[in-house]
Amino acid sequence: xxxxxxxxxxxxYAKLAWNIPAGVIGVVTLLDDxxxxxxAKKSSDLSDFQILPFLSEGANYFHIxxxxxxxxxxxxxxxxxVDLHEPKNFSINFVDAEAQAGGLFSTSNPxxxxxxxxxxxxxxxDRYEVKVNSNEWVVAQxxxxxxxxxxxxxxxxxxxxxxxxxxxxxxxADSSVVVVVEPVVAxxxxxxxxxxxxxxxxxVVEGRSAPKAKIEVVLEKTxxxxxxxxxxxxxxxxx
Numbered sequence: 001x002x003x004x005x006x007x008x009x010x011x012x013y014a015k016l017a018w019n020i021p022a023g024v025i026g027v028v029t030l031l032d033d034x035x036x037x038x039x040a041k042k043s044s045d046l047s048d049f050q051i052l053p054f055l056s057e058g059a060n061y062f063h064i065x066x067x068x069x070x071x072x073x074x075x076x077x078x079x080x081x082v083d084l085h086e087p088k089n090f091s092i093n094f095v096d097a098e099a100q101a102g103g104l105f106s107t108s109n110p111x112x113x114x115x116x117x118x119x120x121x122x123x124x125x126d127r128y129e130v131k132v133n134s135n136e137w138v139v140a141q142x143x144x145x146x147x148x149x150x151x152x153x154x155x156x157x158x159x160x161x162x163x164x165x166x167x168x169x170x171x172x173a174d175s176s177v178v179v180v181v182e183p184v185v186a187x188x189x190x191x192x193x194x195x196x197x198x199x200x201x202x203x204v205v206e207g208r209s210a211p212k213a214k215i216e217v218v219l220e221k222t223x224x225x226x227x228x229x230x231x232x233x234x235x236x237x238x239x
Contacts, residue, residue, distance in 0.1 A: 006059075006079040008123040008169035014080055016062060017049040026067035031060060035079065039065045041072035055082045058122065083123040083169035090118035092163050092177045095147055105179040108213070110155065112179065115147040116140075116163055123168035131162045155181045187215050187237075206238045215239075 020027070026043035029050055043065075052062070062078040094105045095113040105112075116128060128140040132151055140148040140163070153159050162176045187209040209215055209231045217239060219225040231237040 006081045008081045008083050008167070009055075010083060010169040010171050012055045012057070012082055012084065014052040014055060015049060016052070016078065018064065020046065020048050021066060021068075023068045024066045025069060028065040028067065028072075030063045031055075032063070033059060033061065035059075035061050035077055037061065037063050037075070037077070039063055039072075039075050041065070041067065043067050052080075055080055057082050057084050081123065081169075083120070083167060083171060085120075085122065086171040086173040087118045087120040087125060087165045087167050089173060090116055090163075090165060090175050092116055092161065092175050094177075094179065104158075105177060106182055107179065108182045110181055111149050111152050112181075113147050113149050114161070114163070115145070116165070116175070117146050118165050118173065120165075120167040120171075123171075126166045126168045129164045129166070131164070133160055137164070153179070153181045155183045157181065187213070204238070206236070208235045209237060 025046065027045050027047055028039045028041075028043040029045075029047075030037060030039055031052060033056070050062075058081070060080040060082065062080055063075050064078070065075045066073045093115045094107060095115055096107055096109050118125065128142060128148070129137045130140045130148075130150065131137045132153065135151070138151070142148050150161065157180070159179050159181070160176065161179055162174055164172050164174050166172045187207055189205060189207040191204070191206040193204060203219070205217055207215070213231045213235075215229050215231060215237050217227045217229075219227065227239050229237050229239045
């Protein structure tokens with residue numbers, strides 16, 4: 001039977017130890033890549049440990065059988081899975097970033113959402129962890145779309161964000177970005193028509209706000225009318 005489920009390791013070296021049951025007079029062991037290898041039923045060895053100097057990457061199996069005066073016991077199969085390589089390189093993408101240049105992101109959201117994706121060929125991905133500035137590493141609460149929300153960031157500062165992807169063996173790959181949280185700026189109306197005549201054509205309103213911010217203007221007389229527009233790169237908008 002298999003002693004326990006497979007556990008991935010990032011080390012090619014292993015030392016296995018076991019207790020010798022009462023009455024055992026011999027131990028048979030073997031290392032190979034087959035999960036169900038049978039073993040000899042005779043042995044003059046009575047060791048209680050074995051050092052495996054270099055395991056191949058991928059699936060390895062250690063087999064052990066105890067021998068007593070009545071004959072050979074069952075073979076125990078111990079899986080030893082090795083992954084020596086970290087996950088693939090990946091990038092951090094800000095879902096709601098309002099500006100991006102040379103790895104520097106800018107947003108007015110103090111808790112921006114980021115999206116990450118990578119793969120691991122052997123053991124598979126285990127988790128992502130995130131670190132902001134000198135704070136502690138925390139496990140990212142990944143959603144189905146591969147995004148998660150960063151811890152709350154203070155405005156008007158540069159924040160170094162590192163995301164670390166772990167595979168099931170404990171190997172990891174890092175990706176980092178710098179993000180600036182811009183203070184929320186109230187939109188400013190710089191021009192509107194003072195005398196509005198319903199028959200004189202469209203109403204023009206101009207203003208300034210944070211770059212690429214969504215602006216909503218509410219016109220009211222009897223029933224309110226909401227008009228939306230997106231600010232330009234320089235913060236100007238017109239409707």
